[in-house]
Amino acid sequence: MNDLELHEFYENLVRRLRSKGVLCAITGSLACVHYGIAESTKDCDLLCHPASFEKLLALLVRTKVEETPCQYRGNISPPLDARWHRGGWTSHFEWDAPAGKVKLDVFGHGLRESRPWAGDLLGFYAGPGTVAAMKRTNRDKDWPFVDSLGVRMIEAGNDEGWLHLFERDNLLRMLERHDCPDAVVRLRPSLKLAREKDSRLAGALLAERLLWEELDRVRVQMLERFLRPYVNAMRKASAGRKLSLPADHELRVEIAAEHLPENPLADFGVEKYVAECRQNLVTGQIIHPDIARWLPDVGTYFNWLES
Structure with a gap:
């Protein structure tokens, strides 16, 4: 499949x-292509309400690419089950077609959502605010998308866009053209520095980005640690067996129930997790304590973990 055919395939899946x-939407890099800020991607990230996972799995069982059935991607994928997705796990699928693999990653939550993603939809796609929040990762390649989405949101009259600008010049340029509401400034202290053209702005914005990167790094590190026993058990249980997707799913649920905690971040404590990430940046002398006071309260982006 070429890029256009792939995009049509994914959109048809949502349709x-x-x-x-089923409440679902395309997010990630494919959404960035749709919004005109990325050129191409071959993979798809799909947000799907956990209550509809059974319907999604049934559709994947019936969907083939070049006569190739869908399957879980390797032993590393947790099951498509609401119990684990409530804790931030994701499920990974693929069609190993002759012309190349077609990949689908499924999210039950937006991972860094300050409000439910289901209230932020545009057509087949997650809204730009949801996409931007999900792009706050520890990968450099994701951050230009965050800023670009923020700019587009502000230009479209969506004040949430002010929360997604991390490049100083971009932020100051947008402030020359648009008003930033006081209510938004209260959510993000660095916006006060931007209004005042304070020389500390660049450092505060960098500190924010570094905090999000650290939050993502620690989260991934924690999940990888808990994932190892599950992957080892899956490897042993599936060795030498060619399972259908339904049979593979049942096996994953069985093994996850024994080896994979449902909500490790909530078990650790969201408040503790955020505090430790902030402290890592200060004690590691990555950011100065004086700059740390301009960091926003990011705990609201993880409230869904404890719901």
Whole structure:
């Protein structure tokens, strides 16, 4: 499949799911392509409400690419089950077609969502605010998308865009053209520095980005640690067996119930997790304590973990 055919395939998948009452939307890099800020991608990130996972799995079982059935991607994928997705786990699928693999990653939550992603949809796609929040990772390549989405949101009259600008010049340029509401400034202290053209602005914005990168790094590190026993058990249980997707799913649920904690971040404590990430930056002398006071309260982006 070429890029256009892939995009049509993924959009048709969403169309078919929604025809069955499934709440879902495309996010990630494919959404960035849709919003005109990325050129191409071959993979798809799909947000799907956990209550509809059974319908999604049933559709994946029936969907083939070049006569190739869908399957879980390796032993590393947790099951498509609401119990684990409530804790931030994601499920990974692929069609190992002759012309190349087609990949689908499924998220039950937006990972860094300050409000439910289901209230932020535009057509087949997650809204730019949801996409931008999900792009706050520890990968350099994701951050230009965050800023670009923020700019587009502000220009479209969506004040949430002010929360997604991390490049100093971009932020100051947008402030020359648009008003930033006081309510938004209260959510993000660095915006006060931007209004005042304070010389500490660049450092405060960098500190924010570094905090998000550290939050993502620690989260991934924690999940990888808990994932190892599950992967080892899956490897042993599936060795020499060619399982259908339904059988593979049942096996994953069985093994996850024994080896994979459902919500490790909530078990650790969201408040503790955020505090330790902030402290890592200060004690590691990555940011100065004086700059740390301009960091926003990011705990609201993880409240869904404890719901």
